[in-house]
Amino acid sequence: EPEVTQTPSHQVTQMGQEVILRCVPISNHLYFYWYRQILGQKVEFLVSFYNNEISEKSEIFDDQFSVERPDGSNFTLKIRSTKLEDSAMYFCASRPTAPNEKLFFGSGTQLSVL
C-alpha cells in the first residue's frame, strides 16, 4: 500500500532556531494535513492544505508556523523560532478527495526543543 513518508524521524533543536519538517504525501492525493501530539495529550489539528493554499488552520498555527508544497511532491511544515512548548510528535497526513475517505498518516517526526 502507498504510504506517507516523513523525515526526519527525530529532530532536536535549540529554542529560537528554525526547523523544517518534511513530508512526502501519496502521489495522487489532493488534501494535506499537519497534526501534532504533545506527550500525553490529544492529537491536535494544525493545518490543512488544498490546491496550493491553506484551507483551514487551528489556533495553534500562528505566525511562527508556515506550510509549503514547493515542488509538487514535498509538503513541509516550518517553525520559524521554536519554543519549548513546540516539542511534540508531528504527523503529516493526506487523503485523495472525498471528506469521509480515510486519512493516510506518516510515522511522525519527534521534535525536541531544548
Place this chain on the structure above:
Amino acid sequence: GDSVTQMEGPVTLSEEAFLTINCTYTATGYPSLFWYVQYPGEGLQLLLKATKADDKGSNKGFEATYRKETTSFHLEKGSVQVSDSAVYFCALHPSGNTPLVFGKGTRLSVIA
C-alpha cells in the same frame, strides 16, 4: 466545540482476553466516527469507521458500533493477541472538509 473522550490507558491484558476501549463524543450534526491504530514506530492507520447511527465498523476482529443515543463508539475485540499491542485513537469527522478531531489515545499492551 466537537470533542472526543476516550478511556485513559495504559491497558494491559493477557492474550485471548476481551478488550473494550471506551470512546464518547460531543458533536453537532452527524459526524463520522473512526478508530485509528498506531503500532510501534509507525504512523496512524485507519482501523475501522462508521458513518451513521447504528452502523458497525469492523476490521481484524475489532468492532465498534455508532451509538447516537449514548454518543459512543466503543472499540471491542473478543480475543486480543500480542500483535494488537499499540495505541488506539478514537476520532470524529464533523462534516465537509473540516479536519478530524482525535482523542488522547489509549495504549494497549497484550502479554503472552
